[in-house]
Amino acid sequence: MNASLNDIPVKPAAPKSKSAKLMTKWYNQRYLQVMVLLGVAWMIIFNYIPMYGIIIAFKDYNLITSISDAPWAGLEHFKAFLDDDELTSVIRNTLGISLIKLIIGFPLPIIFALFLNELRSLRFKKAVQTISYLPHFLSWVILGGILATWLSDIGIINKLLLSMNFIDEPISYLAEPSYFWSIVISSDIWKELGWSAIIYIAAMAGVSPELYEAATIDGAGRFQKMFYVTLPCIKGTIVILFILAVSGVLNSNFDQILVLKNQLNDSASNVIDIYVYKVGISQGRFSYSTAVGLIKSIIALFLLLIANSVSKRLSQTSLF
Amino acid sequence: MKKRFPKKFMVLALITSLVFALAACSGSNNNDKASNSPDASSPAPSSPAESSAAASDKPAGDEPGWKGDTSPIKFDWYLNFAWFPNKWGVDPTSQYVTKKTGVDINFIVPAGNENEKLNSMIASGDLPDFITLGWYEEGVKKMIEGGLVEPLNKLAEEYDPYFFKVADPAKLSWYTQPDGNIYGYPNASSSPKDFQTYGSNFLSNQTFVVRKDMYEAIGSPDMRTPEGFLNALKLAKEKFPEVNGQPIIPLAFHEFGDGGNSSIMDYVQDSSMLANFLALPRQKDGKLYDRASDPEFQIWLKTLRKANEEGLLAKDIFIDKRAQMEEKIAQGRYFAMLYQRTDFAAQQNVLYANDPNSVYIAVDGPANSKLEDPTLAGPGISGWTVTLISKKVKDKARAVKFLSYLISEEGQKDLYLGEKGVSYDTIDGKDQFLPDALNLMNTDRSAFDKKYGASYTFWMLMDTNMNLQWAPPSVEPAKQLEDWTKGKLISTSEFDLISPPATSQEGINSTKISNAWGKALTQLLLAKSDEEFDKIYADFIALRDKNGFTEIQAYKQQKYEEYAAKLKEFSK
Numbered sequence: 001m002n003a004s005l006n007d008i009p010v011k012p013a014a015p016k017s018k019s020a021k022l023m024t025k026w027y028n029q030r031y032l033q034v035m036v037l038l039g040v041a042w043m044i045i046f047n048y049i050p051m052y053g054i055i056i057a058f059k060d061y062n063l064i065t066s067i068s069d070a071p072w073a074g075l076e077h078f079k080a081f082l083d084d085d086e087l088t089s090v091i092r093n094t095l096g097i098s099l100i101k102l103i104i105g106f107p108l109p110i111i112f113a114l115f116l117n118e119l120r121s122l123r124f125k126k127a128v129q130t131i132s133y134l135p136h137f138l139s140w141v142i143l144g145g146i147l148a149t150w151l152s153d154i155g156i157i158n159k160l161l162l163s164m165n166f167i168d169e170p171i172s173y174l175a176e177p178s179y180f181w182s183i184v185i186s187s188d189i190w191k192e193l194g195w196s197a198i199i200y201i202a203a204m205a206g207v208s209p210e211l212y213e214a215a216t217i218d219g220a221g222r223f224q225k226m227f228y229v230t231l232p233c234i235k236g237t238i239v240i241l242f243i244l245a246v247s248g249v250l251n252s253n254f255d256q257i258l259v260l261k262n263q264l265n266d267s268a269s270n271v272i273d274i275y276v277y278k279v280g281i282s283q284g285r286f287s288y289s290t291a292v293g294l295i296k297s298i299i300a301l302f303l304l305l306i307a308n309s310v311s312k313r314l315s316q317t318s319l320f
Numbered sequence: 321m322k323k324r325f326p327k328k329f330m331v332l333a334l335i336t337s338l339v340f341a342l343a344a345c346s347g348s349n350n351n352d353k354a355s356n357s358p359d360a361s362s363p364a365p366s367s368p369a370e371s372s373a374a375a376s377d378k379p380a381g382d383e384p385g386w387k388g389d390t391s392p393i394k395f396d397w398y399l400n401f402a403w404f405p406n407k408w409g410v411d412p413t414s415q416y417v418t419k420k421t422g423v424d425i426n427f428i429v430p431a432g433n434e435n436e437k438l439n440s441m442i443a444s445g446d447l448p449d450f451i452t453l454g455w456y457e458e459g460v461k462k463m464i465e466g467g468l469v470e471p472l473n474k475l476a477e478e479y480d481p482y483f484f485k486v487a488d489p490a491k492l493s494w495y496t497q498p499d500g501n502i503y504g505y506p507n508a509s510s511s512p513k514d515f516q517t518y519g520s521n522f523l524s525n526q527t528f529v530v531r532k533d534m535y536e537a538i539g540s541p542d543m544r545t546p547e548g549f550l551n552a553l554k555l556a557k558e559k560f561p562e563v564n565g566q567p568i569i570p571l572a573f574h575e576f577g578d579g580g581n582s583s584i585m586d587y588v589q590d591s592s593m594l595a596n597f598l599a600l601p602r603q604k605d606g607k608l609y610d611r612a613s614d615p616e617f618q619i620w621l622k623t624l625r626k627a628n629e630e631g632l633l634a635k636d637i638f639i640d641k642r643a644q645m646e647e648k649i650a651q652g653r654y655f656a657m658l659y660q661r662t663d664f665a666a667q668q669n670v671l672y673a674n675d676p677n678s679v680y681i682a683v684d685g686p687a688n689s690k691l692e693d694p695t696l697a698g699p700g701i702s703g704w705t706v707t708l709i710s711k712k713v714k715d716k717a718r719a720v721k722f723l724s725y726l727i728s729e730e731g732q733k734d735l736y737l738g739e740k741g742v743s744y745d746t747i748d749g750k751d752q753f754l755p756d757a758l759n760l761m762n763t764d765r766s767a768f769d770k771k772y773g774a775s776y777t778f779w780m781l782m783d784t785n786m787n788l789q790w791a792p793p794s795v796e797p798a799k800q801l802e803d804w805t806k807g808k809l810i811s812t813s814e815f816d817l818i819s820p821p822a823t824s825q826e827g828i829n830s831t832k833i834s835n836a837w838g839k840a841l842t843q844l845l846l847a848k849s850d851e852e853f854d855k856i857y858a859d860f861i862a863l864r865d866k867n868g869f870t871e872i873q874a875y876k877q878q879k880y881e882e883y884a885a886k887l888k889e890f891s892k
Contacts, residue, residue: 062462062823063439063442063443063462063466064442064462064465064466064467064468065466085832085836085863148639152636153567153634153635153636154566154567172635172636172639174639175635175638175639262576262638262639263576263577263578263638263639263838263839263842264635264638264639264842264846266839267839278578281433281435281436281439282435282578283822283828283831284435284439284458284462284822284823285822285823285828
């Protein structure tokens with residue numbers, strides 16, 4: 001579609017002033033601009049206008065009065081969060097899960113994409129790719145139910161491990177806090193591996209074959225080509241995705257944890273998002289939970305900026 | 321090489337990931353805001369009911385107002401219960417009521433979390449005509465304080481004095497707010513007078529049940545003492561290690577939630593089946609009593625801990641939600657349960673149909689050291705739900721008139737027995753269900769609801785005392801459970817409405833404490849030794865005191881005294 005729109009003939013125009021040039025450019029792109037407008041409008045309506053609601057973090061808001069009528073509360077809600085008994089466990093769980101996810105879950109799709117890229121049989125490659133990203137389309141609600149059954153003391157995992165004599169008696173995995181992080185991280189990787197690899201596979205498809213040919217002539221082997229050709233060529237994509245992943249460290253997968261958590265593994269499963277949900281939606285303390293959400297967003301913004309500037313210094317690649 | 325970097329893909333990658341990242345970042349903290357920003361500022365449109373001519377032709381107090389106008393009207397009625405499966409107008413009973421009164425109803429039932437739905441309706445100010453929700457819900461207070469609902473007494477004075485004739489004055493007084501108005505009318509409510517009249521027939525929901533065949537096979541042991549209790553569980557596990565190829569679960573409770581477990585102790589609602597079985601009083605000498613710290617209660621908590629140590633508590637019982645529990649009940653996988661009998665009535669019917677011997681029967685469960693009878697929670701004046709009329713109601717006059725009809729004896733009879741000749745008839749001089757209908761009701765309740773819609777399928781304003789005159793005798797397997805509870809219950813209405821509002825400082829602290837209890841309870845049961853148990857309990861008490869437990873108790877004490885005084889008035 002892009003191609004056909006780009007093909008609209010542009011009349012060669014006489015040199016004009018800068019602003020006139022811009023106008024002509026815009027005019028020539030008018031159909032594309034209209035399409036962009038929709039996206040911008042969507043963003044303003046759903047991402048920017050609701051930001052007005054952030055001010056309830058500084059107010060004592062209840063459902064009945066309007067946001068503007070609520071009395072100001074200053075930083076009271078922020079202080080209350082810092083004094084909260086659950087603060088340390090919430091932060092530990094959020095950071096723990098996210099960091100391990102980042103360390104293990106971030107490189108895996110790259111490695112997977114690298115290997116997939118090396119496959120000679122196109123049909124096999126496509127099949128693997130499709131199969132590996134299918135789990136992405138299952139919602140966590142469904143997958144959570146499946147996992148709960150598999151991981152229960154009479155579930156398939158226990159049966160398997162028992163029959164292979166790895167364990168002596170069945171373990172109720174979801175009931176043990178010590179297993180919770182590994183379950184969350186590994187099931188997330190299993191579900192999203194293929195999907196996250198797509199973007200790298202796309203980037204690899206853009207690497208010029210000439211480079212590989214040149215490398216072959218220079219006597220590079222398969223792994224050398226992977227390391228010295230493919231990886232450097234997709235470095236930009238990797239860095240950008242890494243910056244974004246770092247800024248998302250305080251986000252944990254809300255749906256996933258909500259369906260997998262229970263009273264027994266609470267000490268390992270209580271993360272910021274769950275806490276905000278519990279306090280805000282279930283207990284109706286909107287101001288307080290907005291304050292917590294805001295703290296989270298601000299920290300995420302700083303993480304993003306730091307990661308961005310570090311990568312700018314080190315590799316000259318950055319988001320902005 | 322850098323120059324060769326595929327720009328197109330990078331831009332594509334950037335945009336897709338940015339969109340997702342932004343959507344994800346904003347998702348978590350915008351959800352609640354998005355729902356309450358839109359309509360908050362829009363002024364409430366004046367109700368069309370203002371123009372209604374009803375005010376001019378005021379009916380007399382003895383005349384049922386609803387008879388004056390039976391032109392068709394459709395009310396929206398919100399039910400704060402996601403599980404409610406029925407629709408108005410599908411079955412003969414509701415069709416009959418619509419024909420009679422002209423009122424058609426569109427039930428609005430939340431698809432997911434009830435609190436979310438109700439909160440978003442309150443925030444947007446967009447309430448339907450009628451709202452029915454549990455009296456214990458925070459939403460009741462919110463709607464009243466926010467001025468979103470009509471005072472029923474004012475509506476009745478203006479449009480339908482008949483309301484005062486059919487409403488129970490005790491219930492009205494019970495629900496009178498500090499401003500002197502009444503905003504909601506309860507269902508399933510029993511005043512102290514009702515207790516005197518019907519008390520001997522009152523049933524409690526709270527039962528301790530065991531699987532009949534297993535219990536008899538291990539010699540029907542006494543389970544009232546800690547030793548007997550543990551022993552019976554052990555025997556059952558030894559004798560029946562598996563049920564249909566899956567391991568037996570010796571003991572089960574209601575599901576564990578944030579605030580604990582209502583079978584053992586739920587701090588939010590301060591409800592505890594175990595404490596009731598131990599006959600622990602909720603007040604001593606007029607002072608609220610902390611039942612969880614009672615030595616008897618501690619003995620039994622430690623007994624349950626011991627049960628876990630001996631492998632008698634399965635991990636499942638801490639994890640399973642109600643749906644999984646119901647599945648396991650229907651399979652008969654539990655040996656014993658401290659569980660509300662009406663919550664597994666359907667599963668009980670499944671077991672009964674398979675094998676009448678495999679059902680659950682109520683037996684004497686945990687008791688205090690004097691082996692006293694339990695003091696189970698019975699019907700109270702607060703009832704179960706309250707129904708309110710919103711300020712946005714389409715037609716005030718018709719709404720209050722319909723409400724009066726529903727709580728009148730005629731309305732109750734229509735909703736309980738249905739239409740004469742369809743679901744009931746006068747047999748042997750008594751109005752009662754036709755045999756076909758009765759049979760279906762006792763075997764497949766949900767099919768009965770769809771086919772007849774009687775027997776309070778629409779329970780929003782049911783009066784569970786008035787219907788006793790038409791009620792059929794109950795049958796097995798429900799009967800044994802019901803009979804067991806007779807004579808073992810007390811009224812605890814004065815403790816119903818004493819919790820502090822959730823957003824007040826006391827309320828916030830009380831939620832904190834109850835969440836801490838929810839965590840402590842599982843740790844207590846899973847503790848490896850009695851010493852560890854004592855330490856966890858001491859830690860909890862320390863946390864409780866740190867979070868203003870004294871102030872909470874003071875608030876509750878004051879409320880309790882108010883309501884106790886009110887109740888005394890009624891019994892005069």
